[in-house]
Amino acid sequence: MTSDDDTGTIRSTPSTPSTSRRRIGITRSNKSHTSFFFRTDESNFEIAYCKICERANQNPYPYSRKGGNTSNLIAHLRDKHGIIKENYTEYLDVNNEVRYC
């Protein structure tokens, strides 16, 4: 099965320029892959909830994304769900919505 989900791929890590994935004329955005899996609180823009946890236990831990810092969100996805920026598209459907198992 092939997927062209790469259209949403964003290289936001300035540290390791290891993977040289070719970008196919996509407009650059600051969205990190976490934005697909986290939902921003309606009343507080700085609070984000993991959609997967929310789906699972209805009481997700509110993560702060103050200052646009998403490293704790990235760590959550990696540690809790095994989602990293190299494979996150596997967890999204064609509409870039989280695929719940």
Ligand SMILES: [Zn+2]
């Ligand atoms: Zn979660």
